[in-house]
Amino acid sequence: MRVSSDKLQPPAQRGLPVQILVDGSQLTAYEGETIATALLAQDRQVLRYTKEGRPRGVFCAIGLCHECRMIVNGQPNVRACLTLVEPGMQVQTLDERSVSAASPGSEGMKRRTD
Amino acid sequence: MREAEVVVVGAGPAGLSAAVAAAQAGAEVVLVDQSLRPGGQYFRQLPPGFQGNGRPDWGTDEEKGRALLDDLSRQKIEILADTVAYAMVADKTLSLAQQTSSFQLKGQRLILATGAYERPVPFPGWTLPGVFTAGALQTLVKIQRVLPGRRIMVAGSGPLLYVVAATLLDAGAELVALVEAAQVRSGWRQSPRLWRSWQPLLRGLEYLRQVRDAGAPVLFNHAVVRATGDEQVRQVTVMRVDDTWRPQPGSEQDFEVDALCVSYGFLPSAELARLAGCQVEYRPELHAYVPVHDGNMETSLPGVFVAGEVAGTGGAGIAMAQGQIAGIVAANQLGYAGEPGVARQLQAARKGLAGLERFRDAMNETFALRPGIWDLATEDTIICRCEEITKGEIRAATQEGSLSSREVKLRTWAGMGPCQGRFCTHAILQIMAEVTEVEVSEIPPPRVRPPVHTVPVLAMSDLLAD
Numbered sequence: 229m230r231v232s233s234d235k236l237q238p239p240a241q242r243g244l245p246v247q248i249l250v251d252g253s254q255l256t257a258y259e260g261e262t263i264a265t266a267l268l269a270q271d272r273q274v275l276r277y278t279k280e281g282r283p284r285g286v287f288c289a290i291g292l293c294h295e296c297r298m299i300v301n302g303q304p305n306v307r308a309c310l311t312l313v314e315p316g317m318q319v320q321t322l323d324e325r326s327v328s329a330a331s332p333g334s335e336g337m338k339r340r341t342d
Numbered sequence: 343m344r345e346a347e348v349v350v351v352g353a354g355p356a357g358l359s360a361a362v363a364a365a366q367a368g369a370e371v372v373l374v375d376q377s378l379r380p381g382g383q384y385f386r387q388l389p390p391g392f393q394g395n396g397r398p399d400w401g402t403d404e405e406k407g408r409a410l411l412d413d414l415s416r417q418k419i420e421i422l423a424d425t426v427a428y429a430m431v432a433d434k435t436l437s438l439a440q441q442t443s444s445f446q447l448k449g450q451r452l453i454l455a456t457g458a459y460e461r462p463v464p465f466p467g468w469t470l471p472g473v474f475t476a477g478a479l480q481t482l483v484k485i486q487r488v489l490p491g492r493r494i495m496v497a498g499s500g501p502l503l504y505v506v507a508a509t510l511l512d513a514g515a516e517l518v519a520l521v522e523a524a525q526v527r528s529g530w531r532q533s534p535r536l537w538r539s540w541q542p543l544l545r546g547l548e549y550l551r552q553v554r555d556a557g558a559p560v561l562f563n564h565a566v567v568r569a570t571g572d573e574q575v576r577q578v579t580v581m582r583v584d585d586t587w588r589p590q591p592g593s594e595q596d597f598e599v600d601a602l603c604v605s606y607g608f609l610p611s612a613e614l615a616r617l618a619g620c621q622v623e624y625r626p627e628l629h630a631y632v633p634v635h636d637g638n639m640e641t642s643l644p645g646v647f648v649a650g651e652v653a654g655t656g657g658a659g660i661a662m663a664q665g666q667i668a669g670i671v672a673a674n675q676l677g678y679a680g681e682p683g684v685a686r687q688l689q690a691a692r693k694g695l696a697g698l699e700r701f702r703d704a705m706n707e708t709f710a711l712r713p714g715i716w717d718l719a720t721e722d723t724i725i726c727r728c729e730e731i732t733k734g735e736i737r738a739a740t741q742e743g744s745l746s747s748r749e750v751k752l753r754t755w756a757g758m759g760p761c762q763g764r765f766c767t768h769a770i771l772q773i774m775a776e777v778t779e780v781e782v783s784e785i786p787p788p789r790v791r792p793p794v795h796t797v798p799v800l801a802m803s804d805l806l807a808d
Contacts, residue, residue: 231487231513242487243391260391265486271600273471273490273574280730283573285471286490287727289478290383291376292459294760294796295469295727305760309478312389 230269248317263308263319264289264296275308276322298322346372346420348672349436349449351427351614354382355658356650357455358410359665360672363687364453365417367673367680372420372447374427374438376795380414381407382457383477384658386485399484402545403658410662422447428802429792430618434645437792439801451645451672454615454633455665458608458651461629461711462765463498464725464733465718467569468604476506476605483513491600495578497521497566498605500709501657504549506603507558517558518597521580523565523587523606524709542657542701565589567718569602578602588714606711608655609768613794615641615648624783627706628654630768631787637692639668647672656702663695716772725773726766728759736770740777747771748788757788760796 243259248266257266264286267275274283275296287295291310299320300306348364350357353375361373379387385400385407398404422438429437435448460475467473476496482488495518496507507520553560561580567589568579578597581589615633616622621642622631632654639647647668650661670688673680719725721734731754744750747770756770757763767787775782793802
């Protein structure tokens with residue numbers, strides 16, 4: 229949920245409303261917000277599914293852990309915690325199950341030494 | 343390739359202080375920072391479009407932060423914002439990426455103020471969405487003004503927990519509980535050094551009072567042992583821990599939550615320093631490898647300095663004093679003797695640092711990490727979040743004869759993902775130490791390799807050309 233300006237100390241005002249598209253649905257965010265914020269404000273925690281199908285969301289929020297990777301305007305592996313929303317931005321859940329099905333090479337290499 | 347007299351990496355408290363001090367002494371300074379606006383994590387500024395109302399953003403350090411940013415704008419310092427220092431290509435020469443282009447920058451003196459990040463401790467369920475680092479919530483609430491749910495638990499150990507708990511309450515969250523593994527009260531009594539630094543101590547007690555006034559349970563000697571939920575965390579199990587932080591059977595308590603944040607102290611971001619070839623040492627009281635430095639903050643490489651959290655966790659006060667010392671000494675080495683005022687500044691910084699270090703040492707003692715915390719992960723708990731490698735897989739690789747951390751990395755792929763081992767290497771070393779029955783300090787971590795941050799391949803063309 230967004231913290232209302234009268235509640236948080238110190239209060240602050242957000243920027244102008246910005247419309248983005250998340251997995252095909254319209255979402256109102258505000259200038260200055262990251263993609264992660266826009267989604268957390270809607271109580272949406274899951275941003276990605278791993279190769280093994282596990283859900284992941286924001287973890288460190290400073291761009292180091294890379295857990296919050298999503299597809300933004302067609303580009304995969306964009307960190308939602310660092311990327312500011314822009315009008316018309318298209319955001320999609322990154323589902324790595326389909327990615328690893330398309331290129332099974334890494335799995336094969338990983339299991340080689342087992 | 344570009345050149346400058348003093349190059350500072352990182353615009354947090356230490357980097358800002360270093361850049362300002364070096365410039366005031368007369369040196370030409372270039373300040374490199376990843377963010378759009380200087381400040382680092384501690385003095386992080388609101389994003390474009392957001393407006394504060396003039397009330398303090400940084401608590402009791404508000405004046406110092408504003409003064410530093412004012413000094414920064416007054417000095418002739420070139421700020422390279424939104425710029426990632428991702429490799430070290432030669433002596434004191436950095437590879438920098440801006441979006442998809444890159445260039446090299448050589449400093450006659452180089453000051454690395456690259457900060458720290460939180461030390462994650464793996465436990466069952468720690469990869470679930472809704473489980474955050476404590477610093478993540480501090481950033482989300484203070485800078486983005488968003489709460490990831492209503493009912494939030496704060497757990498782990500260390501001073502940051504109390505700051506974050508107070509921040510969450512200010513923002514209107516329901517604090518489910520504050521869970522601290524250490525026996526804080528006896529720690530305070532045992533550390534007379536703390537009483538000499540009454541200001542930060544009072545601040546901590548004030549946060550604690552705020553938590554108690556809000557009616558939230560404060561559980562000392564307790565730890566989160568498990569987070570459960572289907573798509574995101576819904577329930578957290580907390581247990582009483584003994585003096586070694588091992589959970590005591592039969593003490594389970596379950597809490598319903600929307601989010602959980604966990605913090606067990608910090609790890610220095612020493613990747614660039616290590617890549618440069620700076621000698622590091624294992625500091626048992628910090629449970630981390632820290633670049634070796636002298637009283638001038640100069641590392642084992644002449645002309646390369648470290649300042650702030652990268653030189654060992656100590657907080658913003660220590661970071662600012664260390665930054666000042668590094669900046670002044672770097673400028674002095676280049677022949678900028680500075681005015682008499684600069685020498686006085688240096689003296690004051692050294693004196694202030696000594697007092698702050700006493701407080702830091704007492705805090706490190708009170709919140710010292712205990713070995714039982716590493717037993718929270720079970721065999722099927724994921725240790726390497728990126729490659730999804732479990733504790734059992736790492737243990738098996740070690741048992742099967744992979745005795746160096748590099749071998750375990752190559753064999754299991756643990757540490758090879760996009761976080762580049764930042765969030766798992768320390769835990770992997772713990773598991774290896776346990777299996778081979780040696781001290782964790784006896785297992786060197788894998789070498790650091792460029793790029794130390796993820797940058798577009800296009801931006802790395804200079805590395806490929808070499």
